[in-house]
Amino acid sequence: MSTLLTYIAVHDGKIKRSSLEVLSRCNELAAELGWESVALVLQPDATKAIEGLKPYGPAKIYTMSHPHFHQHLTTPLLRAIGHAVKEIQPRVVAFASTEGSKDLLGALSAAHGSAALPDMSEFSIDTEGVSGKRPVMAAKILSSVRADGSPVFVSVRSGSYNPEEREGEAAVQELSFSFNDADLRTTLREIVTATSDKIDLSEAETVIAAGRGVKDEEGRALIRELADVLQAGVGASRALTEAGIYDPSLQIGQTGKVVSPQLYIGVGISGAIQHVAGMSNSKVIVAINKDPDAPIFEIADYGIVGDLYKVLPPFIDEIRRIKSA
Amino acid sequence: MIHFYVCLKQVPDVYAPLQIKDGELIQDSGRMVLNAYDASALEEALVLTEKHGGKVTAVLAGPEKAKETLRKGLAMGADEGVHIVTEEGSAYDSLYYAGLLAAFFRDKEYHFISCGKQSQDTDAGLTGSMLAQLLELPYATNAVGLTLEDNRLLVKRQGDHGQEMIELPSPGLVTCSNDMNEPRIPSLKGIMQSKKKPVETIQASSLTGDGIRSVTTLLGYEEKPKREPGQKFEGDPEELAITIAGLLDSKENLM
Ligand SMILES: Cc1cc2nc3c(=O)[nH]c(=O)nc-3n(C[C@H](O)[C@H](O)[C@H](O)COP(=O)(O)OP(=O)(O)OC[C@H]3O[C@@H](n4cnc5c(N)ncnc54)[C@H](O)[C@@H]3O)c2cc1C
Ligand SMILES: Nc1ncnc2c1ncn2[C@@H]1O[C@H](COP(=O)(O)O)[C@@H](O)[C@H]1O
Numbered sequence: 028m029s030t031l032l033t034y035i036a037v038h039d040g041k042i043k044r045s046s047l048e049v050l051s052r053c054n055e056l057a058a059e060l061g062w063e064s065v066a067l068v069l070q071p072d073a074t075k076a077i078e079g080l081k082p083y084g085p086a087k088i089y090t091m092s093h094p095h096f097h098q099h100l101t102t103p104l105l106r107a108i109g110h111a112v113k114e115i116q117p118r119v120v121a122f123a124s125t126e127g128s129k130d131l132l133g134a135l136s137a138a139h140g141s142a143a144l145p146d147m148s149e150f151s152i153d154t155e156g157v158s159g160k161r162p163v164m165a166a167k168i169l170s171s172v173r174a175d176g177s178p179v180f181v182s183v184r185s186g187s188y189n190p191e192e193r194e195g196e197a198a199v200q201e202l203s204f205s206f207n208d209a210d211l212r213t214t215l216r217e218i219v220t221a222t223s224d225k226i227d228l229s230e231a232e233t234v235i236a237a238g239r240g241v242k243d244e245e246g247r248a249l250i251r252e253l254a255d256v257l258q259a260g261v262g263a264s265r266a267l268t269e270a271g272i273y274d275p276s277l278q279i280g281q282t283g284k285v286v287s288p289q290l291y292i293g294v295g296i297s298g299a300i301q302h303v304a305g306m307s308n309s310k311v312i313v314a315i316n317k318d319p320d321a322p323i324f325e326i327a328d329y330g331i332v333g334d335l336y337k338v339l340p341p342f343i344d345e346i347r348r349i350k351s352a
Numbered sequence: 353m354i355h356f357y358v359c360l361k362q363v364p365d366v367y368a369p370l371q372i373k374d375g376e377l378i379q380d381s382g383r384m385v386l387n388a389y390d391a392s393a394l395e396e397a398l399v400l401t402e403k404h405g406g407k408v409t410a411v412l413a414g415p416e417k418a419k420e421t422l423r424k425g426l427a428m429g430a431d432e433g434v435h436i437v438t439e440e441g442s443a444y445d446s447l448y449y450a451g452l453l454a455a456f457f458r459d460k461e462y463h464f465i466s467c468g469k470q471s472q473d474t475d476a477g478l479t480g481s482m483l484a485q486l487l488e489l490p491y492a493t494n495a496v497g498l499t500l501e502d503n504r505l506l507v508k509r510q511g512d513h514g515q516e517m518i519e520l521p522s523p524g525l526v527t528c529s530n531d532m533n534e535p536r537i538p539s540l541k542g543i544m545q546s547k548k549k550p551v552e553t554i555q556a557s558s559l560t561g562d563g564i565r566s567v568t569t570l571l572g573y574e575e576k577p578k579r580e581p582g583q584k585f586e587g588d589p590e591e592l593a594i595t596i597a598g599l600l601d602s603k604e605n606l607m
Contacts (some may be wrong), residue, residue: 036592037513038513063363081389083425098572099511099512099516100515101491101492102490104459109570114465120353121594126493126494126511126512127509127512128479128510129469129493129494130481130493130494131481132477132478132481133446133450133477133479133480133481133482133485134481134484134485134491135476136447136482137447137450137473137481137482137483137485137486137563138485138566140563140567141476141567142434142445142447142567142568143446143447143568144568145475145476145477145478146477158571160574161475162475162576163473163474163475163573164364164366164368164370164377164473165473166475166576167366167370167423167576168370168377168573168574168575168576169370169560169573169574169575169576170570170571170572170573171375171389171570171571171573171574172568172569172570172571173568173569173571174567174568174569175569186437212490212521213490213491213492213519213521213524214516214518214519215516215517215518215519216506216516216517216518216519217514217516217517218514218515219508219514219515219517220514220515221513221514222513222514233606236384245525255448262537265531267530268531273516274494274514275510275531276510276512276513276515278531280389281472281475282469282529282530290600290604290606294547298369300366301366307576307579309601311604311606312579312582313596313600319584319586324582324584326582327582327584328579328580328583329582329583329596329599330581330583330584331583331584331585331592331593331596332584332585332592333586333589333592334584337589337590338589338592338593339593340593341589341590341594342594344592344593344595345593345594345597345598346597346600346607349598349601349607351599352521
């Protein structure tokens with residue numbers, strides 16, 4: 028039987044929602060084709076992810092445990108995934124599109140002499156290969172692409188599918204993995220910064236994004252307060268990550284992250300195409316900008332023309348009032 | 353003497369108006385630019401070699417008319433250029449270009465190859481790590497800062513949850529984000545000098561190696577599903593704030 032393999036990303040002991048989205052899509056495609064959808068977890072102790080994964084119904088969970096999987100280390104990851112591909116012989120290896128998978132996809136494709144389809148917003152599988160769509164030209168349009176052969180490496184933009192629980196008892200199989208440290212070709216010297224935000228931006232249901240209009244500590248405090256009342260993740264435009272005002276991990280857009288929340292509130296953001304590339308799939312878009320001609324208003328469901336320093340305080344108060352009512 | 357090769361790609365300007373007709377993308381073919389991420393990769397290589405001494409070679413694979421983009425790299429300050437001339441109007445994918453570049457690099461000596469983290473038109477982000485794999489080089493992706501230390505490159509890399517510092521030995525390959533510098537605008541002097549700089553021209557067909565082929569097919573283009581038009585509210589900030597908060601609650605059920 029043919030197999031679809033989903034790579035499951037885990038951060039801080041938590042399975043990433045975006046991986047479950049991809050797994051759910053693979054489950055659905057496998058059911059249509061009469062194939063098998065399986066999952067692969069690489070962690071220091073990968074067995075810890077089993078319980079969290081089972082409800083999402085892969086036919087099988089492959090685990091590989093090694094201390095190196097605590098960090099993102101390119102060589103061990105490539106080696107491990109290569110080993111899993113050899114063991115499992117999947118037709119498709121699917122990833123959530125993250126910086127982690129972007130680091131690996133090209134090398135995996137070249138190592139196997141087979142195709143990679145990165146950053147897909149939808150994909151389907153048939154007996155020959157994979158087809159689907161991906162945003163191009165700073166996400167202004169979609170291109171239709173196809174790759175035949177096996178295995179095809181696919182990565183999927185977060186928010187493209189819903190994670191769905193399903194019946195079934197997954198079998199668990201441990202794959203052995205050993206790694207000689209002499210083979211580490213690069214050295215991880217240090218972790219320079221780590222985001223302390225409890226809410227993962229790419230999974231957040233609500234995102235508050237700050238732009239150049241947020242000039243000072245007072246503005247930042249208002250953003251924090253709004254995020255707190257809405258239990259939202261905070262993101263930023265390049266203008267503010269570049270200026271060192273927000274952590275670079277929080278950048279939303281073509282260079283930064285893709286977000287797809289139920290509610291996105293852009294504060295003091297003009298709506299440059301490279302920023303919009305990362306947030307245009309938000310369900311409801313609210314923009315606060317003092318320039319009535321700011322391009323962000325072209326895509327905003329609710330555009331508030333006004334000074335953020337005057338709009339945010341009553342906005343926060345009113346939301347707090349509604350929430351406590 | 354550090355020797356950098358920087359891979360430059362000519363890409364369509366994402367700001368140019370575009371149109372889709374019968375699945376084909378119609379765009380002003382005159383509006384082609386140097387990929388922004390490659391400009392950052394080049395800028396960083398120039399800064400490092402200005403500081404530590406060394407040489408920067410710009411390499412571009414593309415049709416005849418892409419030479420102007422290679423020239424731009426030379427005008428920014430690259431010492432020499434290599435143009436791998438491909439057929440006009442062909443849709444090649446990242447594996448094809450990586451294969452081509454690998455065939456070119458196979459017998460070369462260098463310290464580092466630097467690429468953009470992705471092409472700004474397709475956002476593929478594959479060629480760099482493909483090339484590293486084909487050349488069996490260690491690599492690091494999505495660099496937001498580079499420092500040289502005894503012929504080793506310290507790569508500050510942007511990951512999903514923060515930044516990490518990776519030590520990359522030579523020879524190695526790095527892919528660069530545009531979040532590390534403002535690429536210089538070529539000066540008039542730079543543009544004049546660029547005309548005298550050596551450019552080696554190689555026909556793509558003369559490069560051989562297994563795997564110089566595209567493995568993906570571009571079937572066509574389409575518009576994104578349109579968003580429902582929204583509403584713009586102007587007036588007293590306090591009233592606006594209360595109105596919108598109310599709508600997000602009652603109409604959108606988001607509270
Ligand atoms: C290849 C490439 C990739 C890029 N990738 C990204 C990316 O991933 N993410 C990203 O964000 N950008 C990216 N950019 C940069 C992008 O083009 C813009 O420069 C950037 O998004 C602008 O950020 P901004 O909207 O905060 O700033 P600006 O464009 O300067 O807009 C600030 C806005 O704030 C408004 N404002 C000012 N004061 C107030 C106030 N008191 N109250 C209300 N409104 C106010 C102004 O009217 C203005 O509209 C990229 C660029 C390139 C070339
Ligand atoms: N035709 C090409 N010529 C030179 N460099 C290229 C070419 N195609 C891709 N690259 C390099 O690879 C990077 C990533 O490309 P891509 O895989 O298209 O996103 C680019 O930023 C360039 O540095």
